[in-house]
Amino acid sequence: MGIRQYTLYMAWIVAVVATLGSLYFSEIRGFIPCELCWYQRILMYPLSLILGIAAFYEEYKIKKYVLPLSIMGICVSSFHYMEQKIPGFAAIKPCTQGVPCNIQYINWLGFVTIPFLALLGFSLITLLLLMKRK
Template identity: 45%
Template sequence: MKKKAENLAVYSWVVALVATLGSLYFSEIRHYEPCLLCWYQRIIMYPLVIIFLIGIILKDRNTFIYGIVFSAIGFLTSWYHYAIQKVTFLQDSSPACGQVSCIAQYINWGGVITIPFLAGIAFTLILIMSLLGFKYSKED
């Protein structure tokens, strides 16, 4: 794997790790109970930490394929979740999420930044870096 691709794998791992630790902070330290869509986003994000770590250690360019698949699914999930939080007409058709509503906003920094927004940024960054990493790793 080329150095550019290796660096992108490390950056992707760091983003996934920070997102994972952030989600654990919100649930375990701040005691914010995750809704159903938050759980789905965690299920998608947590494996990325392990996938990228193994890919970095083995210098496996296929890691970027897994990163693209997981982060694309996470991207769609988190931005859908954010949309149902912020777009009024979507709130009426939002899924019933059990004990915690998916439109609940534990944080709302600046009227824009919510937990799904943060997850969406992480998935977007990982998706972009995975696409670039895949491109650079093919140039070997």
Template identity: 40%
Template sequence: MTRTGERADRTWTPLFAAWTVALASTLGALFIGEVMGQTPCGLCWHQRAFMFPLVAVLGVAALRSDGGGWIYALPVAGAGWLVAAFHNLLYFKVIPTAIRPCGQGTSCSGEGMMLLNTVPIPLLSLAAFTLVIALLLVVRRRTKP
């Protein structure tokens, strides 16, 4: 097997795993919004704007076994992580602000917006972005000669 083929084999699994996380997050957000009828808050919308494109970018990269796909996906995931981190800081009242992230529509801090009545949706988003970034860093490390 060629060196390029070996690299492609080593990067496919973390790329596929990152795509799976992005896909599950996207489907979860769509389920909450479209099936449950919960209107996301402004910060949730921004996080969606960064997560949804990752499904396409990571899907194409995994399909092609293109380890270089991390270059395109990492900045998008990083920006989404920053929004998710800010949302969590507001949610857990670490930083006070006059901005209410969940002021309009359904509050993502309500009891109905928790996984198994314990994990809040903003924390799930932060975990998903963190996992995608970690997997992309594995891809980056494996693509180096």
């Protein structure tokens, strides 16, 4: 048994924390989300609901619905993080309106930004779901 029986619940908790964290940054701290932040939210917010329902009913076959969202989230978050941290990378796809995607509202320890936190969340959800055998 061990930790593998709780992976679905842990993935749900990660999704809820990521959702609440993004709402905290925008609604309480007043950080305006850029275009790529919105894509990450579009991919993360449904995971809170889907994983919550799946955890409640102990439905482990949900992986085929959740993994595509979390893997796409990894891709978007990685791209966004590279735009912030690799000089010259932001010129590949500049944001056309609103907040520039290379802006860093937070920069904890020199590398932890909001896209990094999203990347961490999507990666943890993916790993936790891949740990479950069913």
